[in-house]
Structure formats: C-alpha cells, structure tokens
Amino acid sequence: MKGRLIKLINKFSDKIIQLAHGDGGLKTRQLxxxxxxxYLGNEVLSRLDDSSVxxxxxxxxxxxxxxxxxxxxxxFPGGDxxxxxxxxxxxxxxxxxxxxxxxxxxxxxxxxxPVKHLEKILSSIKKTLDETGLNVITGDTKVVGRGNADSIFxxxxxxxxxxxxxxxxxxxxxxxxxxxxxxxxxxHGLAILSQRQEFNFQxxxxxxxxxxxxxxxxxxNASPNIHALRDATRGxxxxxxxxxxxxxxxxxEIFEDKIPVRSQSRGICEFLGMDxxxxxxxxxxxxxxxSQDTDKVLDALKNNIYGRESxxxxxxxxxxxxxxxxxxxxxxxxxxxMHYSEQLPRIC
Amino acid sequence: MKGRLIKLINKFSDKIIQLAHGDGGLKTRQLxxxxxxxYLGNEVLSRLDDSSVxxxxxxxxxxxxxxxxxxxxxxFPGGDxxxxxxxxxxxxxxxxxxxxxxxxxxxxxxxxxPVKHLEKILSSIKKTLDETGLNVITGDTKVVGRGNADSIFxxxxxxxxxxxxxxxxxxxxxxxxxxxxxxxxxxHGLAILSQRQEFNFQxxxxxxxxxxxxxxxxxxNASPNIHALRDATRGxxxxxxxxxxxxxxxxxEIFEDKIPVRSQSRGICEFLGMDxxxxxxxxxxxxxxxSQDTDKVLDALKNNIYGRESxxxxxxxxxxxxxxxxxxxxxxxxxxxMHYSEQLPRIC
Numbered sequence: 001m002k003g004r005l006i007k008l009i010n011k012f013s014d015k016i017i018q019l020a021h022g023d024g025g026l027k028t029r030q031l032x033x034x035x036x037x038x039y040l041g042n043e044v045l046s047r048l049d050d051s052s053v054x055x056x057x058x059x060x061x062x063x064x065x066x067x068x069x070x071x072x073x074x075x076f077p078g079g080d081x082x083x084x085x086x087x088x089x090x091x092x093x094x095x096x097x098x099x100x101x102x103x104x105x106x107x108x109x110x111x112x113x114p115v116k117h118l119e120k121i122l123s124s125i126k127k128t129l130d131e132t133g134l135n136v137i138t139g140d141t142k143v144v145g146r147g148n149a150d151s152i153f154x155x156x157x158x159x160x161x162x163x164x165x166x167x168x169x170x171x172x173x174x175x176x177x178x179x180x181x182x183x184x185x186x187x188h189g190l191a192i193l194s195q196r197q198e199f200n201f202q203x204x205x206x207x208x209x210x211x212x213x214x215x216x217x218x219x220x221n222a223s224p225n226i227h228a229l230r231d232a233t234r235g236x237x238x239x240x241x242x243x244x245x246x247x248x249x250x251x252x253e254i255f256e257d258k259i260p261v262r263s264q265s266r267g268i269c270e271f272l273g274m275d276x277x278x279x280x281x282x283x284x285x286x287x288x289x290x291s292q293d294t295d296k297v298l299d300a301l302k303n304n305i306y307g308r309e310s311x312x313x314x315x316x317x318x319x320x321x322x323x324x325x326x327x328x329x330x331x332x333x334x335x336x337x338m339h340y341s342e343q344l345p346r347i348c
Numbered sequence: 349m350k351g352r353l354i355k356l357i358n359k360f361s362d363k364i365i366q367l368a369h370g371d372g373g374l375k376t377r378q379l380x381x382x383x384x385x386x387y388l389g390n391e392v393l394s395r396l397d398d399s400s401v402x403x404x405x406x407x408x409x410x411x412x413x414x415x416x417x418x419x420x421x422x423x424f425p426g427g428d429x430x431x432x433x434x435x436x437x438x439x440x441x442x443x444x445x446x447x448x449x450x451x452x453x454x455x456x457x458x459x460x461x462p463v464k465h466l467e468k469i470l471s472s473i474k475k476t477l478d479e480t481g482l483n484v485i486t487g488d489t490k491v492v493g494r495g496n497a498d499s500i501f502x503x504x505x506x507x508x509x510x511x512x513x514x515x516x517x518x519x520x521x522x523x524x525x526x527x528x529x530x531x532x533x534x535x536h537g538l539a540i541l542s543q544r545q546e547f548n549f550q551x552x553x554x555x556x557x558x559x560x561x562x563x564x565x566x567x568x569n570a571s572p573n574i575h576a577l578r579d580a581t582r583g584x585x586x587x588x589x590x591x592x593x594x595x596x597x598x599x600x601e602i603f604e605d606k607i608p609v610r611s612q613s614r615g616i617c618e619f620l621g622m623d624x625x626x627x628x629x630x631x632x633x634x635x636x637x638x639s640q641d642t643d644k645v646l647d648a649l650k651n652n653i654y655g656r657e658s659x660x661x662x663x664x665x666x667x668x669x670x671x672x673x674x675x676x677x678x679x680x681x682x683x684x685x686m687h688y689s690e691q692l693p694r695i696c
Contacts, residue, residue, distance in 0.1 A: 017461040022491025031489060035463070039470035040453070040477075044485040052485040054450065056509070057405070066452035066505055067488045070496075102402065104414035104505050105388065108456075113365040115383070122387035129388075137392040138400040138505075140415045141379060143370025144694060148418075150496040157414055157452050157486075157505030161404070346492060 024234025025278075025339040049169070050231050051096035051160070059165060063098035065089055066157040072346040074121070074151055077191045078206030079282070081154055082121035084348060086128040087211045087282055088233065089158035094216040095229040095285065097168035098160030100132065106140040108153040121152065132211045166220060170248050170288075172227040177316040178294040179252065180287040182215060182301055183208065183309040184260040185237050189279035190268055192347045203268060210283030215304045222300035225290035232284045234348055235339070238277035240286050241324045242338045249322040254314035254336070256328045277326075278339055280347045288316065372582025373626075373687040397517070398579050399444035401510065409510040411446035413437055416503040420694040422469070425539045426554030427630075429502055430469035432696060434476040435559045435630055436581065437506035442564040443577040443633065445516035446508030448480065454488040454503040461499050469500065480559045514568060518596050518636075520575040525664040526642040527600065528635040530563060530649055531556065531657040532608040533585050537627035538616055540695045551616060558631030563652045570648035573638035580632045582696055583687070586625035588634050589672045590686045597670040602662035602684070604676045625674075626687055628695045636664065 012034035020027040037046065044052045051065035067088045074081040086103065093100040105125070109118070129135060191207040193199050212231075219226055232240045237259070245252050261269075261276045269276050283306055289297050294312060301307030324336040360382035368375040385394065392400045399413035415436045422429040434451065441448040453473070457466070477483060539555040541547050560579075567574055580588045585607070593600045609617075609624045617624050631654055637645045642660060649655030672684040 012463070015463055017457045017459060017463060017466065017491055019459050019491050019493065022457065022489055028489060035467065036470065036487065036489070039467075039474040040484045040487070042483040042485070044450075044483065045487065052450075054485065057408075060405075062410075062507070064450060064452060064505075064507060065486050066454045066503065068454040068456050068490050068503055070456060070490045070492050072496075102392075102400075102412060104412060106414045106416040106503050106505075108416050108418060108501060109365045109370065111365060111367050115360070115363055115365060118365065119383065119387075122384065126387040135390045135392065136388045137390070137402065138413050139384065139388070139393065141370055141376060141384070142416050142418045142694075143365055143367050144418050144498060145367060147495065148420075148498040149501075150492060153456060153497075153501070155414065155416055155454050155503035155505075157412075157454075157503075159410070159412060159507060346490075 186279035
C-alpha cells in the first residue's frame with residue numbers, strides 16, 4: 001500500500017479505535033501503514049497479499065494466512081459464520097496460487113450461546129471442509145462472559161503449498177493484461193445488510209460465499225499466464241483494484257457495463273445510495289491474465305460451478321500513477337478511489 | 349483424550365455454552381470430545397498436541413498451532429495480552445520440538461479502545477518477537493462495536509519446522525522417565541487473579557509469561573532422549589499430567605515437596621482455597637526425559653534464563669490405568685484428576 005495514499009495520510013492521529021478502522025478501507029490502511037507497520041513491519045508482511053508466501057526449499061513455497069470472522073448476524077442467506085470462516089481462508093490461500101493443505105480453527109464463544117447454534121455452525125464448517133477436501137488440524141476454544149463478545153467469533157489460519165514455479169503475484173502484472181471477475185459483485189454485503197435490523201428490507205439475495213480453490217486450480221491448468229489473483233472481500237472490487245494499482249503503479253481501466261451486478265442488487269444499491277463496487281464479496285476472485293489467454297481462462301471459469309457468470313471487466317493500461325478509472329455507461333470516465341469511511345461494519 | 353474420562357462423560361448434554369467450557373478442564377474436554385470431534389474429527393486433530401505436526405517431505409515436518417487470547421485484564425504484572433499471544437504460540441510450537449518460523453496475528457478490537465493501549469500491546473509484541481527472532485508475516489484486523497467484545501482479543505497461529513528425526517511426542521514416553529518442570533508453578537494465574545476486582549489482593553507475583561523456544565533448543569542439544577514436552581497453561585500442571593497419563597496409559601507419580609511453588613503463591617492459594625497444581629502458567633514446560641539423561645537436561649535448563657529454578661518433580665511408573673498420583677508432604681498418596689469446573693475464567 002505504497003504510492004498515492006501515503007501522500008494523503010502520513011500519520012496516524014486517531015486517539016481511539018473506530019468501526020472504520022476495521023472496514024478494509026482507507027482508515028484500515030492508515031492503521032496498518034502507520035501503526036501496525038511501525039511495530040511489526042517486515043518485508044513479507046508489508047506485501048499485504050491475501051496470503052504470505054515464504055520459501056521452504058527448492059521449488060517449494062509455503063503460503064500462510066489468517067482471518068478473524070465477526071460477521072453479524074451469524075446466520076445469513078447463503079451461509080453462516082462457519083462456512084465463511086473456511087471459505088475466507090481457502091480463498092486467501094488460493095489467491096496466492098497455493099494448494100490449501102490444512103486449516104486451524106479458533107473459537108471465541110460467548111457464555112449463553114445456544115449449543116444448537118454452535119452445532120449448526122460446526123456442521124456448516126464440516127460441509128465446506130468436505131467440499132474442499134481439507135481438515136482442521138489444530139484448534140482452540142475460549143469462552144468469555146455474557147456481554148464480552150457477540151455470540152461467536154471465529155479465527156481460521158491456513159497453510160498451503162506452492163509446488164511449482166508458477167508465480168502469482170501483483171508483481172507479475174503487465175500492461176495489457178485482462179481483468180476478469182468470476183460473477184456478480186456485492187451479493188455477500190447485501191445479503192448481510194438485508195438481515196440487519198436497521199435496514200431490514202426484503203430481498204432474495206444470497207451471499208456468494210464459496211470456496212474457490214478448485215476454480216483457481218482450473219484456471220492455472222488452463223493458462224500459464226495468470227499473473228495475479230485477489231479475493232475481493234471487505235472493501236469490495238474497488239478497494240482490491242485500488243490496492244493493486246497503487247502497489248504496481250499500473251493504471252487499471254474498468255467498464256461499468258461489463259461489471260456483473262444482479263438487477264436486484266443494483267436496485268437496492270440505488271435505493272440505499274450505496275456503490276456495489278465497494279460492497280463485500282465472499283466468493284469473487286479478481287483475475288489478472290495476459291490478454292492472449294483471456295478466452296482460455298474464461299472457458300475454464302465457465303466450466304466451474306463458481307465461475308458460470310464470469311466476465312471480462314477491464315484491462316491494465318500503462319504504468320502511470322497507479323490509478324483506477326471507471327468508464328461509465330454514460331460515457332464518462334471517473335477516478336475510483338478507496339473509501340474513507342465504512343459502508344458496513346462486521347460483514348465478515 | 350481417550351481412556352478414563354470417556355467413561356465419566358459419554359455425551360454432551362449441555363444446552364448452552366458456559367464459562368467452564370473454556371477453562372481447559374473437564375468441560376472443555378467434553379466439548380472437544382463430544383461436539384467438536386463429531387464434526388471436525390480427524391487423525392491429526394485428535395492427537396490434541398500443543399501443535400499439530402504433518403509430514404511435508406523426507407525428514408521434514410511442519411508444526412502448526414493456533415490460540416486465541418482473551419485475557420482479562422489485558423495488562424498485568426509481568427506482561428500483557430500482546431506478549432502472551434506471542435509466547436503462547438511460540439511455546440506450543442517449541443513443545444512439539446519445532447523451530448518456530450513465522451507467526452500470524454489477528455486482532456479483534458472493540459470500538460473505543462484507546463490507541464495508546466493498542467500501541468503498548470504492539471510494542472510488547474515487537475519486543476517478544478525480537479527476543480525470539482520471529483516475524484509476524486500475515487495478519488488481520490477487525491473492529492466490533494462497543495459492548496460486542498472486551499477491548500481486544502488476539503489470535504496468533506504459528507508454523508515451525510522439524511528438520512531432524514528427533515520425535516518429541518507423548519508416544520515416546522517410557523516407563524522410568526523423569527518428569528521435570530522449569531520453575532515455580534501458578535505465577536501466571538495468580539498474577540491475573542491479583543488484578544481482578546472480585547479478588548483484588550496485594551501481591552508481588554508476576555506472570556511467568558516467557559517464550560521457551562531457546563530453552564527447548566538447549567535441552568534438545570543436551571540430550572537425544574527428550575521424549576515429550578507439554579506447555580502447562582490453562583488447567584495448570586495437573587491437567588497437563590492427567591492428559592498425558594490418560595493418553596499414554598502410563599501412571600505418573602509426582603512429589604509435592606519437589607514441585608516448585610513460591611511461598612507467597614502457596615500462601616495465597618491456601619487463603620483462597622485454590623490448588624496451585626491447577627493454576628495456569630505461561631512459561632512452564634513439563635519435560636519427560638529418559639532417566640539417564642536427567643542431570644544433563646537439568647544442567648542445560650539451569651543455564652537458560654527461563655530454567656534457573658528447574659526441578660525434577662516426578663517419574664513415569666508402569667503402564668496401568670493412566671493415572672496421576674501426588675505423593676504429599678504428609679506421606680499420603682492421592683489421585684490427581686481433571687477439575688470439573690473452572691478455577692479462573694479468561695486467564696489467557
């Protein structure tokens with residue numbers, strides 16, 4: 001997260017932690033760049049990839065990632081905190097090109113949590129693990145008193161191996177690369193939003209929460225020229241593209257009429273004054289591939305259950321200031337930037 | 349956790365989660381054996397070691413562990429939640445004989461947490477990382493609203509490598525093995541207790557919170573016959589010994605007059621009616637070593653900063669029912685069992 005943002009915010013002046021420090025947007029970046037990095041900074045962490053990758057031997061790399069899940073509510077259309085906690089970590093590993101190998105599961109339970117809720121969550125974790133062929137191999141359980149947590153928080157960490165010399169990283173992005181997404185954006189955030197008391201609107205939107213390891217494996221098999229992958233979760237598609245652009249200094253052009261958004265989602269966003277580009281996904285991979293392999297990769301995506309609605313949404317233009325531009329349906333071209341404050345707390 | 353306990357509790361009948369499900373004692377075991385194992389059970393997880401170890405190549409194994417920290421208060425004599433979160437994971441890796449390689453750090457922050465508290469915790473994390481030569485290579489930050497967490501919860505996961513064929517595991521324990529501990533027990537739990545409003549007694553006890561990777565490395569170098577190591581945290585020394593005995597079916601004899609307990613700790617325990625054997629430690633390794641190497645290992649321990657007060661506290665007797673016996677100072681011999689209910693919630 002170097003480049004332009006640094007100029008906007010060059011110190012951390014907040015005195016107390018706010019919800020916006022956890023939304024994946026600008027204030028989260030500020031917290032990471034100016035506070036966490038001050039104490040924990042090192043070369044691997046500073047890459048801010050979905051997973052960190054370290055060399056562990058000739059032609060063998062290990063990917064390692066962690067995420068805590070605090071989603072509210074814990075059950076939502078299309079999933080629950082259990083499914084989410086496995087998909088999130090599987091997708092972070094997959095985004096680094098790693099084959100997910102094992103997962104850890106750490107539970108923080110609030111005293112009074114109904115055991116049947118815990119069972120439902122564990123059952124959902126098992127179902128997702130079975131789909132991906134993974135096991136939880138280490139775990140931890142803590143319980144805190146009533147009012148000291150909100151029913152259940154889950155942390156998963158994951159490890160995966162990269163056994164080939166197929167490097168997938170923003171550093172591999174080249175001018176002219178195609179940008180693809182594997183389906184409609186904003187479903188997860190809107191599914192959560194539809195369940196919140198303060199909104200409580202009727203919608204048939206389900207979270208897109210899904211484990212994307214097989215999808216990544218399919219596109220790697222289809223093309224040796226996948227350059228970068230990014231899991232577009234908190235902060236949505238816009239935030240992921242801004243991070244990639246800012247880090248590589250490549251400009252990225254995206255086209256509003258190409259970006260898949262369900263008509264119902266679009267309607268809700270217009271009604272609420274929200275931008276789907278910034279709304280969280282939990283089963284969307286942003287794919288940077290060299291342009292000549294675009295069709296091969298699209299074919300592979302469309303043959304995977306989680307890629308049927310894949311679309312080319314943009315391209316990498318020249319190495320300039322690391323900006324993202326949205327070419328709108330009205331024919332205008334506007335700068336896409338990182339949001340300053342959160343659209344939605346606790347969406348994952 | 350097979351053997352005797354299973355006969356005592358053969359189903360999980362609680363309807364809601366209670367504080368005791370998180371104390372590391374009998375109810376925690378019940379939750380793991382009869383609920384978590386039902387959905388997540390697999391061969392590696394069921395070993396219930398401090399870390400899980402998987403083969404990743406010829407003569408190369410990977411250890412993987414996770415822990416969430418919810419200690420209350422977050423600052424206490426001898427440490428804070430930051431130092432604790434690094435030591436806990438380093439020690440879990442060390443207990444499996446692994447060389448700690450990298451750590452993940454996931455923060456759940458409560459809205460309103462003073463940033464200066466977060467900085468103090470991060471500074472403490474950095475100091476502990478520097479001592480161990482480790483880096484945090486992947487992380488995550490979530491923020492939840494006021495009243496939905498208790499200031500800060502931290503999860504760390506850790507990976508470490510075992511590059512030799514030196515197997516350290518309860519399965520290696522043999523009849524006649526010596527049991528050693530690297531210093532006085534109960535300091536961590538009592539240091540936390542002294543800060544709790546409901547107790548609020550004056551004491552000069554500091555937490556023993558310490559990273560024990562160098563200590564484990566020193567004893568491995570001193571003897572090729574370290575059979576098992578266990579980090580005696582939640583549930584204290586008694587719980588660790590009961591778990592090992594129950595799993596291996598070896599009986600273990602310990603001697604009350606050999607177990608190091610500071611006189612002040614002993615006094616507080618007598619006053620409060622608590623048993624130091626069950627009180628949490630955060631820098632105590634229980635070491636099983638073949639008897640002929642006892643002196644070599646004791647020498648190595650005493651040369652390490654965290655082992656100066658090491659003592660032989662017992663021995664492994666025959667393969668019987670997997671019981672632990674305490675030979676008291678009064679000359680009696682009593683069965684040591686796992687506690688049914690918690691002594692102290694949120695001590696780590």
